[in-house]
Amino acid sequence: MSSTQTTEVSEPRVVHLEDLKVMVGGQGGDGTLTVINLLSHALKQIGAYTYDTRNVLSRIRGGHADGVLRASVRPILSIGDGLDVLVAFDEEAVEVAREQLLDHAVVIYDNSHSQLKTVLKPTVKVYSAKFSEIAGLELKKTLLKNTVSFAVLCRALGLADQLAEEAINWRYARRGGDVLQSNLQALKIGFRLADQLGVKPSISFPKTEPKQGLIQITGDEAVGMGFIAGGGRFYAGYPITPASEILEYLQANLPKFNGVALQAEDEISAINMALGASLAGARAMVATSGPGQDLMTEGLGQAGMAEIPLVIVEVQRAGPSTGMPTKHEQSDVNHVVFAGHGDFPRLVVAPADASDCFYLTVDALNLAEKYQLPVFILMDQALGQNTQTVPEFDFSRVNIDRGKLLTQADLNRISVYKRYEFTEDGVSPRTIPGTPDGFFQVTGNEHNEWGFVSVDRTNRAKIMRKRMLKVEAAKKDMPRGHVYGDQDARVGFISYGSNLGPILEAMEQLGKQGVKTKFLLLRSIYPLLEEVQEFLESVNTAFVVESNLTGQLAGLIRREYGYADKIVRINKYDGSVFRPSDIVSQTLSQLPRNGGE
Amino acid sequence: MGVSEVPKVFTPQTPIWCPGCGDFGVLAALKKALNDLEIPPHETILVGGIGCSGHIHNDLLVYGYHSLHGRLLPTAIGIKLANPRLTVIAAGGDGDGYAIGGNHFLHALRRNPSIVYLVMNNGTYGLTKGQPSPTAQIGFEGTKEIPFEPILTALSIRSTTFVARGFSGNQVQLQFVIKEAIQHANAGKGFAFLDVLSPCVTYNDTYAEWRKSTVDMNADKSFDPTNRALVFERVLNTLQEGKIPTGLLYKGESPSFESMQLKDPASPIATQDLTPAGKIEEFKKLIARYR
Numbered sequence: 001m002s003s004t005q006t007t008e009v010s011e012p013r014v015v016h017l018e019d020l021k022v023m024v025g026g027q028g029g030d031g032t033l034t035v036i037n038l039l040s041h042a043l044k045q046i047g048a049y050t051y052d053t054r055n056v057l058s059r060i061r062g063g064h065a066d067g068v069l070r071a072s073v074r075p076i077l078s079i080g081d082g083l084d085v086l087v088a089f090d091e092e093a094v095e096v097a098r099e100q101l102l103d104h105a106v107v108i109y110d111n112s113h114s115q116l117k118t119v120l121k122p123t124v125k126v127y128s129a130k131f132s133e134i135a136g137l138e139l140k141k142t143l144l145k146n147t148v149s150f151a152v153l154c155r156a157l158g159l160a161d162q163l164a165e166e167a168i169n170w171r172y173a174r175r176g177g178d179v180l181q182s183n184l185q186a187l188k189i190g191f192r193l194a195d196q197l198g199v200k201p202s203i204s205f206p207k208t209e210p211k212q213g214l215i216q217i218t219g220d221e222a223v224g225m226g227f228i229a230g231g232g233r234f235y236a237g238y239p240i241t242p243a244s245e246i247l248e249y250l251q252a253n254l255p256k257f258n259g260v261a262l263q264a265e266d267e268i269s270a271i272n273m274a275l276g277a278s279l280a281g282a283r284a285m286v287a288t289s290g291p292g293q294d295l296m297t298e299g300l301g302q303a304g305m306a307e308i309p310l311v312i313v314e315v316q317r318a319g320p321s322t323g324m325p326t327k328h329e330q331s332d333v334n335h336v337v338f339a340g341h342g343d344f345p346r347l348v349v350a351p352a353d354a355s356d357c358f359y360l361t362v363d364a365l366n367l368a369e370k371y372q373l374p375v376f377i378l379m380d381q382a383l384g385q386n387t388q389t390v391p392e393f394d395f396s397r398v399n400i401d402r403g404k405l406l407t408q409a410d411l412n413r414i415s416v417y418k419r420y421e422f423t424e425d426g427v428s429p430r431t432i433p434g435t436p437d438g439f440f441q442v443t444g445n446e447h448n449e450w451g452f453v454s455v456d457r458t459n460r461a462k463i464m465r466k467r468m469l470k471v472e473a474a475k476k477d478m479p480r481g482h483v484y485g486d487q488d489a490r491v492g493f494i495s496y497g498s499n500l501g502p503i504l505e506a507m508e509q510l511g512k513q514g515v516k517t518k519f520l521l522l523r524s525i526y527p528l529l530e531e532v533q534e535f536l537e538s539v540n541t542a543f544v545v546e547s548n549l550t551g552q553l554a555g556l557i558r559r560e561y562g563y564a565d566k567i568v569r570i571n572k573y574d575g576s577v578f579r580p581s582d583i584v585s586q587t588l589s590q591l592p593r594n595g596g597e
Numbered sequence: 598m599g600v601s602e603v604p605k606v607f608t609p610q611t612p613i614w615c616p617g618c619g620d621f622g623v624l625a626a627l628k629k630a631l632n633d634l635e636i637p638p639h640e641t642i643l644v645g646g647i648g649c650s651g652h653i654h655n656d657l658l659v660y661g662y663h664s665l666h667g668r669l670l671p672t673a674i675g676i677k678l679a680n681p682r683l684t685v686i687a688a689g690g691d692g693d694g695y696a697i698g699g700n701h702f703l704h705a706l707r708r709n710p711s712i713v714y715l716v717m718n719n720g721t722y723g724l725t726k727g728q729p730s731p732t733a734q735i736g737f738e739g740t741k742e743i744p745f746e747p748i749l750t751a752l753s754i755r756s757t758t759f760v761a762r763g764f765s766g767n768q769v770q771l772q773f774v775i776k777e778a779i780q781h782a783n784a785g786k787g788f789a790f791l792d793v794l795s796p797c798v799t800y801n802d803t804y805a806e807w808r809k810s811t812v813d814m815n816a817d818k819s820f821d822p823t824n825r826a827l828v829f830e831r832v833l834n835t836l837q838e839g840k841i842p843t844g845l846l847y848k849g850e851s852p853s854f855e856s857m858q859l860k861d862p863a864s865p866i867a868t869q870d871l872t873p874a875g876k877i878e879e880f881k882k883l884i885a886r887y888r
């Protein structure tokens with residue numbers, strides 16, 4: 001057939017992999033990500049853990065876009081290093097992936113527009129066919145090239161045709177007859193092409209029974225689900241990458257639980273709507289990214305001063321200003337910890353994977369109401385948007401603690417009710433409007449115990465301390481971090497969020513090279529807890545790993561605990577996530593000559 | 598402790614406005630309206646803005662919230678959605694509502710939430726000592742800007758359902774429009790927007806001028822407040838004659854924000870039982886599509 005060609009004819013050797021990395025690349029808006037989605041579903045059916053990421057520009061059409069899917073026999077939280085398979089819909093995708101292609105890699109290339117010019121290693125196997133053109137001619141829809149190529153991809157990986165068909169059914173059954181039928185047809189065309197191309201499985205992944213009790217989900221969706229399970233019923237947001245998925249998730253699902261998710265006119269409005277709802281008694285949350293957090297800062301201070309419970313999700317992206325909207329970064333640590341004028345209390349928790357996103361959202365809702373202050377859930381683009389395989393969430397673990405919320409029955413037992421009463425832990429009982437004897441005055445002006453504006457010096461000093469006391473009191477309830485690795489190691493890593501996966505893999509590689517390491521994963525960023533000091537005491541060198549230029553987390557740790565002589569920074573700020581190899585090489589190049597001993 | 602001993606809560610404060618400030622008239626009319634309509638105080642929340650006007654929530658025995666400068670509308674909307682049973686009254690200044698809060702004003706008009714929004718319009722920033730506000734007349738404090746006309750703006754948005762203007766120097770009319778506004782909002786009919794001319798005697802004493810220039814549009818029996826286009830024309834013509842139209846200017850129908858957004862407005866979010874125990878099966882349905 002003139003439309004197809006292969007580079008070699010000899011029987012390919014089959015490479016057996018327990019860890020498979022596949023990239024699909026093309027132009028934004030041409031559906032490349034659906035191939036990742038389909039493959040991820042198919043691989044899950046044969047027992048794989050998957051992790052996938054996307055690399056897109058914020059315009060919908062045009063510009064290079066790709067997705068990387070990694071599948072492993074073990075749980076993974078990183079895209080790893082290297083590529084085993086590339087599906088490329090244009091030359092640019094091949095150029096982008098070239099460096100990462102491993103010796104045994106397979107490239108499936110759509111040559112509808114041009115023959116492949118990029119020179120690849122001779123060991124790389126290339127299958128070229130006019131996927132778009134054929135889909136256009138035979139199905140009148142070039143976009144179906146995705147499904148056509150998916151068929152060829154499955155054949156190259158030795159996945160049963162039936163698995164591919166199931167994936168198509170899973171994805172398109174809901175969309176109705178026509179869409180499903182045309183995709184099934186496209187799949188058949190793809191199999192025919194694979195036959196013509198003589199595609200033989202050259203890479204294989206172990207097939208086991210699908211693992212029970214696992215789900216594939218993004219961090220953003222997990223936050224949405226945690227919010228609902230944790231009693232969250234009022235959400236307000238304004239669309240912003242990479243946090244929009246939380247708004248979308250809650251708009252689709254919150255009404256089922258008699259809650260509401262609103263799209264406000266801007267982030268200033270969103271946070272004030274949430275403050276109003278919280279004041280009225282709803283568990284409320286907003287979610288945004290850096291630029292939106294700028295606008296929410298005013299409301300943040302109000303929550304702190306007026307003591308209104310509020311959860312704020314900050315999914316970091318590459319800043320400053322509009323920055324690189326779709327790109328990964330962790331450069332808002334300073335922003336969430338220090339934003340706002342004046343001194344006021346706040347808490348910052350940081351989940352590391354989708355499971356953690358679910359459970360920490362529940363915790364954040366409890367912390368906000370228990371301590372009556374703003375609580376940040378600090379995330380990052382990779383954590384928010386990458387799909388991960390994690391254990392199903394255990395809803396029976398969800399516990400709701402609304403703190404000192406007085407009912408009329410409680411009020412009947414007390415003689416005086418003051419909204420901002422001085423108490424031992426700094427937390428004053430609150431009421432909600434509608435309670436017959438619970439009248440309050442709530443304000444962001446400095447106030448006395450009644451909530452009336454006051455500039456009295458004695459009161460000012462006392463009530464400032466009262467509010468700040470809550471941060472101390474909350475320490476006992478803040479999520480503890482996890483320590484991984486070799487307890488005796490004198491070389492340590494400190495990090496948070498989506499760096500968990502790459503660091504664990506880097507540690508394994510370093511271990512093979514004789515460097516013993518351990519790792520403190522932080523889940524409470526503010527306040528930092530004793531665990532940080534204990535960890536720093538136990539190592540000679542602590543590498544603080546973060547996706548930013550200036551080392552914001554490292555700075556925060558130094559500010560709190562010192563140890564300037566032990567803290568070494570590992571930073572990446574090119575808009576892409578850490579790969580394990582980045583961490584290995586930066587560790588080795590910065591390790592003190594004595595190996596950190 | 599016996600049930601008869603009602604817990605002591607805050608005692609409403611005495612207003613701290615300058616003697617003669619128009620806001621006294623607003624407070625008096627608001628008190629009267631709430632009393633006459635027998636609105637339960639504990640089911641009422643007054644959201645104040647930042648400004649001299651933003652002290653009003655301290656002076657009544659209702660739930661009080663002092664919002665950020667310009668942000669009282671989003672706050673009040675959040676309260677209303679969380680608990681539609683409450684009487685929600687947002688009351689702030691003209692700087693608060695038409696300058697820094699202008700964007701929220703437009704979107705509140707468009708969304709039509711069932712709350713009362715009362716603007717104490719004095720054409721100046723009282724609290725920050727007399728700078729011109731968006732409604733200041735040309736020449737006031739040297740301003741060279743054309744004043745904003747909130748009534749025309751409100752009329753121009755097709756989903757507005759209640760537009761009125763009062764004058765704190767005319768108690769009878771003011772009480773009437775406030776009562777109408779509260780009844781409109783509490784009937785779930787939507788956003789009751791009320792601009793009240795409330796002179797700042799210290800920085801912009803407009804009492805005498807406004808006594809002369811205000812016209813009660815409802816005095817003319819041919820004035821039909823349900824015909825948006827005609828109301829717009831009459832208001833515009835009156836303004837062009839150098840007069841200020843007052844009274845209940847427009848009443849229309851459009852679905853309220855809360856009726857569109859809430860699945861079950863009758864069971865408020867704010868008082869829902871949140872314990873997860875009975876909902877585990879529902880939660881599990883959320884998981885199904887991720888398996």
Ligand SMILES: Cc1ncc(C[n+]2csc(CCOP(=O)(O)OP(=O)(O)O)c2C)c(N)n1
Pocket residue numbers: 646647648649650651666689690691692693694717719721722723724725730
């Ligand atoms: C973000 C912000 N900017 C500025 C101020 C200062 N400020 C306080 S009140 C006010 C204007 C008040 O004018 P208006 O809303 O008309 O109320 P009035 O005092 O006239 O009743 C300003 C600018 C503030 N509190 N917050």
Ligand code: SF4
Pocket residue numbers: 613614615617618619620649650719723724796797798799800
């Ligand atoms: S400054 Fe003006 S607005 Fe403020 S209290 Fe005095 S008279 Fe009223």
Ligand SMILES: [Mg+2]
Pocket residue numbers: 648690691692717718719720721722723730
């Ligand atoms: Mg004013």
